[in-house]
Amino acid sequence: MEIKNVPCPFCGSLCDDIIVNVENNEIKSVKNGCGISITKFMKHHVNAVKSPMLKKEGNLVDVSIDEAIDKAAEILKNANYPLIFGLSTTECEAQSKALELAELIGATIDQLPSVCHGPSIMALQSVGQTTATLGEIKNRADMVIFWGCNPIEAHPRFFNRYSGAAKGMWSDRSKRYIVTIDMRETSTAKKSDKFIKISHGKDYELISIIRAAIKGQGIPDNVEEITGVKKEDLENLTNRMKNAKYGVVFYGMGLTQSFGKELNTDNAISLVKDLNEWTKFSIIPMLGHYNVAGAVHVWGWQSGYPFSINFALQYPRYNPGEFSATQMLVRKECDAALIVATDPVAHFPNEAARHLAGIPVITIDPKFSLTALISEVVIPCATAGIEAEGTAYRMDGIPLRLKKVVNSEFPPDREILERIIERLKEKMKEQ
Amino acid sequence: MMIIKGGKVYDPINKIDGEIIDIYIENGKVVEEPMNERNNNEDIIIDAKGMIVMPGGVDIHAHIAGPKVTKARVMCPDDHRKDVVRKTKITRSGTGYTIPTTFVTGYRYAKLGYTFVAEAASPPIATRHTHEELNDIPLIDKTAYIVMGSNHFVLDNIKNNNFDGLKNYVGFLLNATKGYAIKIVNPGGVENWKWGKNVNSLDDPVINYGVTPREILQNLAKVRRELNLPHAIHVHCNNLGSPGNFKTTLETIDALKGEPIHITHIQFNSYAGDGWASFASAASEISNKINSCDNVTVDVGQVIFGPATTMTADGPWQHTVYKLSHQNKWANVDAEMETGAGIVPYVFKENNAVNAIQWAIGLEILLLIKDPFKVCLTTDHPNAGPFYYYPNVVEYLMSKKKRDEMLNKINAKAKEKTTLVDLDREYTLQEIATITRAATAKIMGLKNKGHLGIGADADIAIYKFDENNIANSFSSAKYVIKDGKIVVKDGEIVRNHIGRTYYVKVKGEANDEIKEAFANYYSVSFENYAVQDVYVPKKEIIECYKE
Numbered sequence: 001m002e003i004k005n006v007p008c009p010f011c012g013s014l015c016d017d018i019i020v021n022v023e024n025n026e027i028k029s030v031k032n033g034c035g036i037s038i039t040k041f042m043k044h045h046v047n048a049v050k051s052p053m054l055k056k057e058g059n060l061v062d063v064s065i066d067e068a069i070d071k072a073a074e075i076l077k078n079a080n081y082p083l084i085f086g087l088s089t090t091e092c093e094a095q096s097k098a099l100e101l102a103e104l105i106g107a108t109i110d111q112l113p114s115v116c117h118g119p120s121i122m123a124l125q126s127v128g129q130t131t132a133t134l135g136e137i138k139n140r141a142d143m144v145i146f147w148g149c150n151p152i153e154a155h156p157r158f159f160n161r162y163s164g165a166a167k168g169m170w171s172d173r174s175k176r177y178i179v180t181i182d183m184r185e186t187s188t189a190k191k192s193d194k195f196i197k198i199s200h201g202k203d204y205e206l207i208s209i210i211r212a213a214i215k216g217q218g219i220p221d222n223v224e225e226i227t228g229v230k231k232e233d234l235e236n237l238t239n240r241m242k243n244a245k246y247g248v249v250f251y252g253m254g255l256t257q258s259f260g261k262e263l264n265t266d267n268a269i270s271l272v273k274d275l276n277e278w279t280k281f282s283i284i285p286m287l288g289h290y291n292v293a294g295a296v297h298v299w300g301w302q303s304g305y306p307f308s309i310n311f312a313l314q315y316p317r318y319n320p321g322e323f324s325a326t327q328m329l330v331r332k333e334c335d336a337a338l339i340v341a342t343d344p345v346a347h348f349p350n351e352a353a354r355h356l357a358g359i360p361v362i363t364i365d366p367k368f369s370l371t372a373l374i375s376e377v378v379i380p381c382a383t384a385g386i387e388a389e390g391t392a393y394r395m396d397g398i399p400l401r402l403k404k405v406v407n408s409e410f411p412p413d414r415e416i417l418e419r420i421i422e423r424l425k426e427k428m429k430e431q
Numbered sequence: 432m433m434i435i436k437g438g439k440v441y442d443p444i445n446k447i448d449g450e451i452i453d454i455y456i457e458n459g460k461v462v463e464e465p466m467n468e469r470n471n472n473e474d475i476i477i478d479a480k481g482m483i484v485m486p487g488g489v490d491i492h493a494h495i496a497g498p499k500v501t502k503a504r505v506m507c508p509d510d511h512r513k514d515v516v517r518k519t520k521i522t523r524s525g526t527g528y529t530i531p532t533t534f535v536t537g538y539r540y541a542k543l544g545y546t547f548v549a550e551a552a553s554p555p556i557a558t559r560h561t562h563e564e565l566n567d568i569p570l571i572d573k574t575a576y577i578v579m580g581s582n583h584f585v586l587d588n589i590k591n592n593n594f595d596g597l598k599n600y601v602g603f604l605l606n607a608t609k610g611y612a613i614k615i616v617n618p619g620g621v622e623n624w625k626w627g628k629n630v631n632s633l634d635d636p637v638i639n640y641g642v643t644p645r646e647i648l649q650n651l652a653k654v655r656r657e658l659n660l661p662h663a664i665h666v667h668c669n670n671l672g673s674p675g676n677f678k679t680t681l682e683t684i685d686a687l688k689g690e691p692i693h694i695t696h697i698q699f700n701s702y703a704g705d706g707w708a709s710f711a712s713a714a715s716e717i718s719n720k721i722n723s724c725d726n727v728t729v730d731v732g733q734v735i736f737g738p739a740t741t742m743t744a745d746g747p748w749q750h751t752v753y754k755l756s757h758q759n760k761w762a763n764v765d766a767e768m769e770t771g772a773g774i775v776p777y778v779f780k781e782n783n784a785v786n787a788i789q790w791a792i793g794l795e796i797l798l799l800i801k802d803p804f805k806v807c808l809t810t811d812h813p814n815a816g817p818f819y820y821y822p823n824v825v826e827y828l829m830s831k832k833k834r835d836e837m838l839n840k841i842n843a844k845a846k847e848k849t850t851l852v853d854l855d856r857e858y859t860l861q862e863i864a865t866i867t868r869a870a871t872a873k874i875m876g877l878k879n880k881g882h883l884g885i886g887a888d889a890d891i892a893i894y895k896f897d898e899n900n901i902a903n904s905f906s907s908a909k910y911v912i913k914d915g916k917i918v919v920k921d922g923e924i925v926r927n928h929i930g931r932t933y934y935v936k937v938k939g940e941a942n943d944e945i946k947e948a949f950a951n952y953y954s955v956s957f958e959n960y961a962v963q964d965v966y967v968p969k970k971e972i973i974e975c976y977k978e
């Protein structure tokens with residue numbers, strides 16, 4: 001059976017034209033997807049957790065799902081300062097249930113931006129953002145700037161489908177001037193009309209010089225010394241920016257995680273705001289995980305905040321840093337953790353992972369991870385977008401309905417979270 | 432059965448004006464008084480003696496759900512910190528202030544006695560998002576208007592003189608988005624803004640299409656009549672916010688040649704003067720026009736002093752607000768093929784001349800329009816202020832003394848540049864019931880809302896009214912009944928309830944042209960565009976045609 005128009009749940013591009021061929025509940029082939037997509041679809045069952053498990057005498061042993069849920073509820077009930085983390089790669093209803101759970105137990109809840117695109121959102125909170133949906137870029141953009149991002153590798157179809165080479169209503173590759181600004185000549189740079197090599201950590205300086213130049217101040221003669229960029233390249237760039245009919249800046253972790261972090265994004269957004277005095281310009285962060293935007297939205301409309309939210313006072317509080325998962329773990333603050341659809345033991349700094357290994361951890365994940373190995377409770381689930389339906393928000397905020405293409409013997413994240421909530425409420429009453 | 436006994440009932444649609452009448456409720460509806468004396472222990476009796484009883488409030492225009500509302504929430508943590516809401520045994524936690532979270536939005540509307548709210552502007556491509564949020568707004572019923580005034584297919588069909596194509600597309604779009612009404616925001620201007628431009632008159636052409644705001648308005652008004660939609664075209668006029676724009680507003684009305692139109696937050700479109708220095712009220716000109724014609728209804732968009740968050744599809748105007756507001760935050764979003772949006776936090780200041788005049792203009796309009804069925808109370812929440820300040824506006828309308836106190840306190844230009852000081856009219860309770868529920872429901876074509884006749888939805892607000900404390904009387908209802916159940920008692924939420932989402936079913940479906948444009952110019956597949964049924968778990972469908 002051929003299932004068409006499947007949204008791909010693997011990167012922020014959320015390409016929604018994947019064709020998946022399924023026979024006997026098994027994915028046989030995948031069309032239209034990039035390499036990442038095909039591998040992930042085809043191998044979704046590899047390394048899967050086969051049964052709910054509890055740690056007994058140091059070993060993870062198979063148990064019933066009821067027993068696992070009961071234990072999960074028990075751990076969360078007894079915790080004084082629990083952490084809920086992950087959720088950027090599951091669907092919105094699970095994100096919603098996780099927030100409800102956090103509220104119920106007074107937990108801190110956080111998602112991946114606190115380690116990748118948090119600075120983008122914090123910049124939004126200080127200066128706003130002029131942006132557009134990806135279709136608008138394909139239809140209108142005659143100038144595209146990739147700053148500190150390499151979509152050809154991280155979002156393989158992004159360049160052809162939405163941005164660089166996309167053919168739209170009023171623009172296409174021939175009408176588009178493409179610039180890549182990066183520390184090294186990436187594969188995206190090679191496909192661009194111009195590559196501007198910037199010295200390490202000099203983004204803030206370069207943006208500031210461009211902003212001044214656009215407002216009519218001269219470019220300093222020693223600009224190359226400061227930023228590594230030739231003066232004439234900058235003159236050319238600022239000219240083209242002001243004269244573009246519709247420009248866009250895509251940026252990635254090269255900007256958000258290099259020296260300056262949210263100050264860089266702040267400055268980049270301000271540059272784009274300035275440009276709107278002359279022409280039309282937008283800026284879009286290249287979110288990596290496919291549903292970071294989903295949690296930003298769902299938690300945004302339910303609590304007012306996008307990540308790093310704490311419910312200890314029975315109402316939502318927001319403070320990146322204080323309520324960021326990594327820092328909380330490094331400071332050894334939390335005494336239990338629920339991890340959904342991510343692997344912090346593999347990706348967090350050592351000290352954070354070490355604290356996690358010393359506290360009771362519940363992991364909900366279809367696959368084995370390093371985090372699962374250190375967990376007290378492991379609950380396998382149906383993978384959102386492959387084995388379960390749901391909603392996901394593309395990097396530009398467009399919501400799409402994820403499809404279920406094969407069945408799983410396990411319930412989806414949202415249902416597991418819902419059952420933990422119910423069990424917890426029962427336990428709270430029993431007291 | 433539930434019986435509301437002994438209350439003074441205000442039901443303008445059924446011409447009941449403060450009579451003491453008992454109301455009988457069964458299965459979520461208002462029913463006839465039973466023939467026989469009842470003696471049933473299971474009956475719930477609400478003693479409303481000394482209280483006033485009104486149909487549940489109906490808000491015709493507020494921004495409560497969807498992409499721009501949540502972008503504003505995420506963008507403004509500073510807005511929430513001063514207004515936090517704890518969880519209770521029954522209710523969820525959340526935050527305010529100008530942009531309350533979804534749960535808090537539902538609770539606060541219910542406490543005011545409101546039971547139906549229309550989200551005023553949903554971008555079609557993101558309306559799935561709007562529905563997700565509407566589902567997270569408890570207690571009240573809700574619906575969404577779909578923004579169309581700069582939509583590619585609308586512009587393209589008008590350009591090609593293809594009225595049937597236009598009509599079919601609008602039908603398709605309303606069905607696909609599960610929306611309720613045609614919303615038009617700065618017709619043509621939103622498309623031009625995508626190239627950094629705007630339109631400044633009804634006859635300025637849209638770039639690349641050559642069609643004019645006048646043609647957009649006329650064609651969509653005709654489409655709306657032929658599709659038999661319950662609500663008129665819902666229009667945010669061109670030149671909103673600019674001095675002298677009342678002329679554009681009058682021209683807009685004339686351009687409609689008698690076709691029904693609802694002009695929203697008309698306060699922002701009732702300005703005289705030719706610059707900020709000569710900024711003045713044109714409320715008289717606007718109100719005279721509305722008094723003299725039968726095809727126009729309006730809501731006011733009353734300014735509330737204090738913080739607001741402005742958000743609208745009118746991107747070019749938001750860019751102007753950003754520059755006027757002298758602060759640092761501005762968001763703009765261009766939504767492919769369809770529309771756009773802008774967001775800017777703003778503070779309406781009592782000592783600012785323009786803000787003070789704006790405040791007075793809203794009240795002038797409410798007082799100068801003679802027929803209360805033509806004008807609705809709104810603050811264009813959260814553009815001119817949060818919705819939960821409605822009771823304060825009610826107080827200004829009912830008490831000349833109260834509004835003069837305020838008028839004397841604010842920038843003196845408000846007296847000089849408006850006629851407010853000369854207006855002696857004071858609203859009656861019946862008139863208040865009209866502009867907050869009866870008129871709004873009637874204008875939206877909601878047959879079972881806004882009144883308490885037999886068969887009406889049992890959505891009812893009961894207030895303890897104190898004429899010396901009008902604002903407080905309305906800010907927290909004694910009882911609110913939703914679908915026949917008590918959800919608010921003594922101003923507290925006592926029950927969880929999820930209301931319905933209203934949407935129309937009309938004639939119109941995707942043809943090859945529409946599908947081809949999707950394949951070429953959208954970034955999502957046509958097959959993934961329409962809002963699936965799972966997004967409307969509780970619904971009320973208004974059928975606009977018979978097969």
Ligand code: SF4
Nearest residue numbers: 008011014015034157
């Ligand atoms: S670019 Fe991203 S969303 Fe598109 S197919 Fe590849 S992994 Fe999937």
Ligand SMILES: [Zn+2]
Nearest residue numbers: 492551811814
């Ligand atoms: Zn509005």
